[in-house]
Amino acid sequence: MALSISSYPALFSAATGVALHHLLFRHGEWDNSAPAIFGSYAAVFVGLNVLKATGPVVGFQDSNVYYLLACHLLGLFSSIIIYRVSFHRLRKFPGPTLAGVTSWYANLLSAKKLHNFEVIDKLHREHGDYVRVGPRELSIKDPRGLPFIYGPASQTTKGPFYDGAQPYISVHSTRDKKDHGRRRKAWDRGFSSKSLRDYEERVTKYAAQLLSVVADNVGQPIEMSRWFNYYSFDIIGDLTFGKSFDMLITGKDAYMLKTLHEQMQSLGPFLHSTWILGLFKLIPGLNSSYLEYFVWVKDQVENRIENVPENPDIFMQLEADFRKGKQTPKDRIHLDGEVNTGLVAGSDSTASTLTNLYYELANAPNFTRLLQSEIDLVKEPTYQELSQMKLLNAAIDETMRLHPAIPSGMQRVTPQKGVMIDDIYIPGDCIVQIPLYSVFRDERSFVKPNEFIPQRWIDRPDLVKNPSAFAPFGLGPFACAGKQLALMEIRRITWGILSRYDISFAKNQTREAFYDGQQDAFTLVCGKLQLIFTERTK
Missing domain, CATH: 1.10.630.10 (Cytochrome P450)
Structure with a gap:
């Protein structure tokens, strides 16, 4: 194994990125883990540099740490993009291709004037009632959707946006319906x-x-x-x-x-x-x-x-x-x-x-x-x-x-x-x-x-x-x-x-x-x- 890694360090690094996407990041929500993810990458990067400074790293003796990290990220993001464009469960819904690749597409469109509602309205005029505006995000203009998404019998739950209030959880930001019901009594x-x-x-x-x-x-x-x-x-x-x-x-x-x-x-x-x-x-x-x-x-x-x-x-x-x-x-x-x-x-x-x-x-x-x-x-x-x-x-x-x-x-x-x-x-x-x-x-x-x-x-x-x-x-x-x-x-x-x-x-x-x-x-x-x-x- 050590020989194969040392022979193809770039390929191995890219493969770790692909594996990380499919085995981990594709499952569950990661919005709240952003600080931990960035911190982990920083720790690995620093750690590899320290190890290389003190001696050769097994399997990567002649490889540049920056190059290996770039290969890993290339594998990770390539896997993400291919999956989101060709295999994601929302791929059949219309919308700009870039919106399906990254949430930053919609962010950049609305950033100039902070008129997100106008940006989304324009996308609906171009693509119809159901528009993919993010990798796992769908905007629904169909008025029939109101009771299904927001109504009393709706099975939906609050999205990751509400986690932005942590650690100051309230009746507005809690995503747990039972917790919301308990808190709501005081407000009522x-x-x-x-x-x-x-x-x-x-x-x-x-x-x-x-x-x-x-x-x-x-x-x-x-x-x-x-x-x-x-x-x-x-x-x-x-x-x-x-x-x-x-x-x-x-x-x-x-x-x-x-x-x-x-x-x-x-x-x-x-x-x-x-x-x-x-x-x-x-x-x-x-x-x-x-x-x-x-x-x-x-x-x-x-x-x-x-x-x-x-x-x-x-x-x-x-x-x-x-x-x-x-x-x-x-x-x-x-x-x-x-x-x-x-x-x-x-x-x-x-x-x-x-x-x-x-x-x-x-x-x-x-x-x-x-x-x-x-x-x-x-x-x-x-x-x-x-x-x-x-x-x-x-x-x-x-x-x-x-x-x-x-x-x-x-x-x-x-x-x-x-x-x-x-x-x-x-x-x-x-x-x-x-x-x-x-x-x-x-x-x-x-x-x-x-x-x-x-x-x-x-x-x-x-x-x-x-x-x-x-x-x-x-x-x-x-x-x-x-x-x-x-x-x-x-x-x-x-x-x-x-x-x-x-x-x-x-x-x-x-x-x-x-x-x-x-x-x-x-x-x-x-x-x-x-x-x-x-x-x-x-």
Whole structure:
């Protein structure tokens, strides 16, 4: 054996790469193992160099370590490419050849503007409803797929994207359905009808603060994307930590908001290769912002535990769930993860929906006047009263149809037996996503799909061919727990603004600038929206 190896060291090295692919890497998930894989290669490389420096390595006496490593990698990657192109279980699905070879194809397409949802939509227009967008990743535009991939009876599980949150596991990031069900109970208590009534006064308080900002700038351009972020984040800060971030008062980004958006911008280019996040977390310098942020979260959680507010909040339910457990260091880290989930999910998607709603209202003055007529009939803007407003609810639904908060959809993994979507078979152990942006604008389900027509949800049912194709808050057990709080915030501030002001675009605000400013970083981050508010003359 030693003789054959020494005779053909390059061939042997290449063969080890092929064997490693077929015996190991083809089986299971390796996203979380990226740091260990890179570390192992580095260790082998260093080890061989050390051995060669101290004496000949058996079988490789005359071979250069760099050359042998290159041969090994050539064998490994050649095997991967050939398998993915010619033998992979997704090979029969259409899509760009390079997408089937590497997930970096889709990453590079979306990296320039971080418009992943547009990139995927274009691929669907070129290749159809089922498009291979990664080596084991399938994008499904077929609206029939929603219940099979996301519905209550779906056999799919969350994909490796959610492991990017480790070690801060939460109701959002856990991939274990039983664990999710246990964690979800605390969130459901936190958003119960009774809890929402307790939160209503605080939502009203922050709506008043935002209205004060608008009143101080009547007739002047206001960048409302920023102020809607302040509004939603101040509310969730109060409901999580018992205190506001005071952004509506100071007019400045709090540490949390600034850091979150920076991290989301970093995440955006890697939505199809989230394994790289595990590497970033371990590289000194690159991981500094991430480490500092979770130190901040930990400090906020400890401060909230020590200072219990008079008013009930979401944190009470999360802490109660934590107290029921063993309260190990791991459990404590998971509590930080739950809190972080609440901060992000309870604010960012609300802010983006508000921003897009006001973009559409400013662009549809005739409908906005109708909405104001409905608003004028409301005497007491309670949660119950506002929830009955047909035009307002229709405007919100239409906004979420055109601008879903998670435009590229949620990542899932098919069970080993695969999934049947009517007559289409999706093989097992494949990553699947339904791009909500594309499905919600599909003309097979919606007439004039790219137009803002809220009446389609009230008295124009002819404009909705397939109501089941619309699921802005998700389906099944993973559906958004904070849906009613988000709607409360949106309805309350919209009633407050439109009952007092007319809205229009600032002179320099264009549709192109607004859409170009959007970023798909799992959740949708909006571009700048310059609006002018003028007092109504009723």
